[in-house]
Amino acid sequence: MAGVTAVLYGVAAYAIFLGSFLYAIGFVGNVVVPKSIDSGAAGSPVEAVIVNVLLLGLFAAQHSVMARPAFKRLWTRIVPKSVERSTYVLLASLVLMLLYWQWRPIPGLVWSVEDAVWIAVINGVFWLGWAILAISTHLIDHFEMFGLAQVFAASRKKQAPAPVFKTPFFYKWVRHPIYVGFLLAFWATPSMTWGHLLFSTGSTGYILLGIFLEERDLVALFGDQYRRYRKQVGMLIPWPGRNPAE
Numbered sequence: 001m002a003g004v005t006a007v008l009y010g011v012a013a014y015a016i017f018l019g020s021f022l023y024a025i026g027f028v029g030n031v032v033v034p035k036s037i038d039s040g041a042a043g044s045p046v047e048a049v050i051v052n053v054l055l056l057g058l059f060a061a062q063h064s065v066m067a068r069p070a071f072k073r074l075w076t077r078i079v080p081k082s083v084e085r086s087t088y089v090l091l092a093s094l095v096l097m098l099l100y101w102q103w104r105p106i107p108g109l110v111w112s113v114e115d116a117v118w119i120a121v122i123n124g125v126f127w128l129g130w131a132i133l134a135i136s137t138h139l140i141d142h143f144e145m146f147g148l149a150q151v152f153a154a155s156r157k158k159q160a161p162a163p164v165f166k167t168p169f170f171y172k173w174v175r176h177p178i179y180v181g182f183l184l185a186f187w188a189t190p191s192m193t194w195g196h197l198l199f200s201t202g203s204t205g206y207i208l209l210g211i212f213l214e215e216r217d218l219v220a221l222f223g224d225q226y227r228r229y230r231k232q233v234g235m236l237i238p239w240p241g242r243n244p245a246e
């Protein structure tokens, strides 16, 4: 793919990702966006569970399959290597949009916090989760993670630099701060409906599976460096007494 076309494609994919990411905040938090996790008329709960589980499954399948090195090797015979990440990001964003559009609310409260102070604390944790997540993407390499580094390198007729093992800031305390951010944002709600609970439970299950698959790839990529890191640093919870990674 010509350099300029790759850059335009990569920038468009990034813009669509950014839109779908910002929408996710409104969708999960029931703020600002026209269609959120709890909005809309409720239909049959059985149909809602089936549709929602299929939507979550589609997102998990797309992420799990397309992020694997073996799939990337096959896929880059069809799609130029320079836009492989952008294509992954674009498809992930389109699947997310489908989920926002087709998600069925399931009303009924599992828990509801009434105290104003606790509501403020829980909402604070929700926003803290999104902040940890956004900061952590920059700690690893935001522009590489979302495909921009690869398309700009291609436009200069260069290969994107090989991945480097890093443990900056949050990564000294937990191995997966981006996923910690998602978990805080998904679970911290003063009013948990059955629909939201299904979303939080399904995505937590997927995050745990994603960690298993990602760490298998990270061990294959970084070898003993990652094995040592795994012994020293907690997966999602910082353990007092453990040594933060150097």
Ligand SMILES: C[S@@+](CC[C@H](N)C(=O)[O-])C[C@H]1O[C@@H](n2cnc3c(N)ncnc32)[C@H](O)[C@@H]1O
Pocket: 136, 140, 145, 163, 164, 165, 166, 167, 171, 175, 176, 177, 178, 179, 180, 214, 218
């Ligand atoms: C969506 S990011 C999630 C990163 C991490 N699991 C987290 O929750 O913060 C996935 C990418 O980060 C890379 N990655 C994860 N941990 C890393 C580390 N310590 N150093 C460099 N790259 C890492 C993986 O190889 C993968 O390409």
